[in-house]
Amino acid sequence: MSREVVESIEDVVKNIIAAELRVDRDQLCPATHLMKDLGADSLDALNIALRLEEAFKIKIPDEAIPRFLTIDDIVKGVGDHLAPN
Secondary structure: OOHHHHHHHHHHHHHHHHHHHOOOHHHOOOOOEOOOOOOOOHHHHHHHHHHHHHHHOOOOOHHHHHHOOEHHHHHHHHHHHHOOO
């Protein structure tokens, strides 16, 4: 995946997380942990996954959601699901 695609995915991911968790987008970096740093719970994670599916027109398997712990994990996960299998 090109750097531009990764940055574009990261931009959308940060917007969704900022809106869903009501946090300042500027405090989000690739290492930001949804649970530890932002206080997200499993319902928040599910809502974020649903919004990601909608935004990127992808299907995220339920078993993948628990692995989406940091912004970087989410960007990589979305990228994996966007890539042709």
